[in-house]
Each structure stands twice: as C-alpha cells, then as structure tokens.
Amino acid sequence: MKALVYHGPGKKSLEDRPIPTISAPTDAIVKIIKTTICGTDLHILKGDTPTCKPGTILGHEGVGIIDKIGSGVSAFQVGDHVLISCVTADGKCEYCRKGMFSHCLNGGWILGNTIDGTQAEYVRIPFADTSLYKIPADVDEEALVLLSDIFPTGYECGVLNGKVQPGNSVAIVGAGPIGLATLLTAQFYSPAAIIMIDMDDNRLQVAKRLGATATINSSDGNAVKKLMAMTNGRGVDTAIEAVGIPATFNLCEEIVAPGGTIANIGVHGTKVDLHLERLWSHNISITTRLVDTFNTPMLLKSVQAKKLDPTLLISHHFKLDDILEAYETFGQAAKTKALKVIIEA
Numbered sequence: 572m573k574a575l576v577y578h579g580p581g582k583k584s585l586e587d588r589p590i591p592t593i594s595a596p597t598d599a600i601v602k603i604i605k606t607t608i609c610g611t612d613l614h615i616l617k618g619d620t621p622t623c624k625p626g627t628i629l630g631h632e633g634v635g636i637i638d639k640i641g642s643g644v645s646a647f648q649v650g651d652h653v654l655i656s657c658v659t660a661d662g663k664c665e666y667c668r669k670g671m672f673s674h675c676l677n678g679g680w681i682l683g684n685t686i687d688g689t690q691a692e693y694v695r696i697p698f699a700d701t702s703l704y705k706i707p708a709d710v711d712e713e714a715l716v717l718l719s720d721i722f723p724t725g726y727e728c729g730v731l732n733g734k735v736q737p738g739n740s741v742a743i744v745g746a747g748p749i750g751l752a753t754l755l756t757a758q759f760y761s762p763a764a765i766i767m768i769d770m771d772d773n774r775l776q777v778a779k780r781l782g783a784t785a786t787i788n789s790s791d792g793n794a795v796k797k798l799m800a801m802t803n804g805r806g807v808d809t810a811i812e813a814v815g816i817p818a819t820f821n822l823c824e825e826i827v828a829p830g831g832t833i834a835n836i837g838v839h840g841t842k843v844d845l846h847l848e849r850l851w852s853h854n855i856s857i858t859t860r861l862v863d864t865f866n867t868p869m870l871l872k873s874v875q876a877k878k879l880d881p882t883l884l885i886s887h888h889f890k891l892d893d894i895l896e897a898y899e900t901f902g903q904a905a906k907t908k909a910l911k912v913i914i915e916a
C-alpha cells in the first residue's frame with residue numbers, strides 16, 4: 572500500500588509498505604477513505620517530537636471502512652464506516668475511566684506518533700471498540716475528518732476549559748485550524764464577543780466570516796492596547812491560546828480580565844513566563860489539556876443535526892498520490908491560504 576513515511580527531521584517520502592495486519596484481538600484494520608495533515612505533523616517533521624521515530628507512517632486523523640477485525644472487537648463489523656479518533660483509548664485504565672483518554676496507560680496519542688498512522692491506504696487501530704466511532708449513514712464523511720482532532724481539541728481545551736458562557740467575552744489567539752474550530756464551537760454558548768487575534772489577514776477574514784465579532788492583527792505589537800480599547804479596559808473573560816509560543820501565552824496573560832480564565836491549547840516547546848507578580852491578585856484560572864476526545868459523540872450529533880459545519884475549514888483537496896504536494900501547500904499556509912487539506916486515499 573502507499574504510505575507517507577517519516578524519515579527523521581526534514582525527511583519524508585511516499586512509499587510502498589505492507590498492509591497492516593491484526594496483531595491483538597482488540598485491533599481493527601481500517602481502509603482509509605479520507606485523511607488530512609495536522610500542524611502536529613509539521614512539528615514532527617521539524618524534529619520537535621522525538622517520540623516519533625524514523626520509519627513511522629504519519630497521520631492521526633481520518634475516516635475509513637473496517638476491513639478486518641480481531642476476535643475481541645464487538646462494537647464494529649467489517650464494512651462499517653468509521654471515524655478514527657486521534658486518541659487511542661483502551662477504555663479500561665484509571666485515566667480512561669475518568670474520561671482522560673489522552674492519558675490512557677495503553678494508548679493516548681500514539682497514531683502517527685509511536686505507531687503507524689492514517690496517511691496511508693490502511694491503518695491498524697488498537698482498541699478499536701473504544702477508539703473508533705460509527706458514522707451514521709446520512710453524515711458527510713469529509714466533514715468528519717475534522718472531528719478526529721481539531722474540533723474536539725478546540726472544544727475541550729479551549730471552549731470547555733475556558734468556561735465560555737452566554738454574554739461573556741472571549742479572545743482566541745491564533746486563527747489556524749484549531750483557533751477556527753474553537754471559534755465555531757464557542758458559538759454553541761452564545762458569548763457576547765469573540766475577538767480573534769492573528770498576524771495573517773486572510774485567516775482573520777475567515778474568522779470574521781465564521782462568527783468573530785472583531786479581529787485584531789497583532790503584527791504591529793499593539794494587540795493589548797487594541798483589545799483593551801474594545802473591552803472598556805477590562806480585558807476578556809476567556810483568553811484562549813491557540814498558537815503555542817511564549818509571545819501568545821504572554822498576550823493571554825495581559826488580556827485576561829479579573830476573574831477570567833486562560834485556556835491553553837498550543838503545544839509549547841520552550842519555557843514561558845508566568846507573571847504572578849501581576850496576576851496573583853486577579854482571581855484568574857489557567858488550564859492546560861491534551862485533547863481527550865470525550866466530546867466526539869456530541870460533535871458527531873451536532874454535525875448530523877447541521878448545527879456545526881466543519882467543512883467551512885476545508886481549503887484544498889488532494890489524492891494520496893499527491894500527498895507531498897499537499898504537505899507543501901499546507902506548510903505554506905500564509906501564501907496558499909490553506910486551512911485543512913483533505914487527502915483521498
């Protein structure tokens with residue numbers, strides 16, 4: 572089968588690999604219909620993720636058809652159409668029983684990281700019963716590719732952790748796919764204001780179209796001043812960090828209102844200053860989270876009921892044969908205006 576294989580920092584290739592086989596009774600083999608590329612795949616290619624060893628097939632998102640099941644799989648049958656979660660969960664360990672699937676003692680984020688992933692014609696899914704979701708017949712499968720990772724991430728790490736509420740004010744720093752998925756799911760709760768902050772005018776325009784009440788281009792260094800002017804000098808009830816660098820977390824520290832919450836989503840690779848000398852008296856909360864995907868069933872129902880349209884974030888389509896070109900396009904988003912690129916296997 573064709574597969575996109577990581578070969579160490581800066582190196583990847585599309586090559587022939589054997590079709591995976593069942594190696595535990597709880598496994599399923601899924602024939603991929605559609606997959607995509609995540610910012611995290613780019614992090615791996617930069618060498619930021621040493622857990623991913625050279626030789627691993629990348630990708631942790633996608634939809635497909637069950638091709639084979641192990642003897643211990645009871646929730647699915649061959650031929651079922653399924654949504655693949657970016658987080659693998661055995662459903663049994665202490666963390667899974669608390670709904671913290673991302674910290675599953677036997678799973679977590681392993682797909683396209685410590686085991687072969689979804690950017691291929693087939694993928695092996697461990698603990699299939701608790702790591703796959705059946706796709707209802709009347710749902711657009713392409714939309715669901717965005718439910719593998721970015722929508723649960725924006726909703727759980729940003730909206731739920733950030734305690735977004737009716738009438739409240741929200742700032743989302745970073746208008747990439749994750750920030751935009753946060754913007755769409757924040758609107759489940761009707762906040763009064765959602766201010767999107769980014770340095771890319773194209774992405775800010777998209778944000779405006781998708782429901783942001785205001786946007787701030789932060790490239791001139793005046794984001795704090797502009798946001799304070801918009802909020803009567805108070806700041807926002809919820810400041811969501813969706814970039815993953817010190818500058819944007821520091822911005823959240825400056826714009827959070829007394830009593831507010833900073834909800835961090837970004838993956839940070841370097842240390843970030845916490846300004847307790849100012850914030851100690853501000854009654855704020857700071858949350859962090861690795862996406863658990865325990866909201867995937869709710870998001871599936873929202874898409875099915877047409878209350879949520881993930882396809883708004885799809886910008887490009889490619890065939891698996893052209894996945895190297897898809898990486899080029901996704902990797903140069905400022906130039907190509909790429910958001911999520913769909914890859915058909």
Ligand SMILES: NC(=O)c1ccc[n+]([C@@H]2O[C@H](COP(=O)([O-])OP(=O)(O)OC[C@H]3O[C@@H](n4cnc5c(N)ncnc54)[C@H](O)[C@@H]3O)[C@@H](O)[C@H]2O)c1
Nearest residue numbers: 610745746747748749769770813814815836837838861862
């Ligand atoms: N916590 C989790 O479980 C989880 C899951 C998935 C992804 N993530 C992380 O979420 C973050 C966002 O993901 P994404 O795919 O949307 O990334 P992305 O790179 O596509 O988007 C980031 C956005 O931030 C903007 N940006 C960069 N520097 C900025 C600055 N100084 N000020 C304002 N905006 C700036 C960029 O223009 C871009 O639009 C990443 O760090 C990713 O690794 C976390």
Ligand SMILES: [Zn+2]
Nearest residue numbers: 609610611720
């Ligand atoms: Zn991802």
Ligand SMILES: [Zn+2]
Nearest residue numbers: 661664667675
């Ligand atoms: Zn577990």
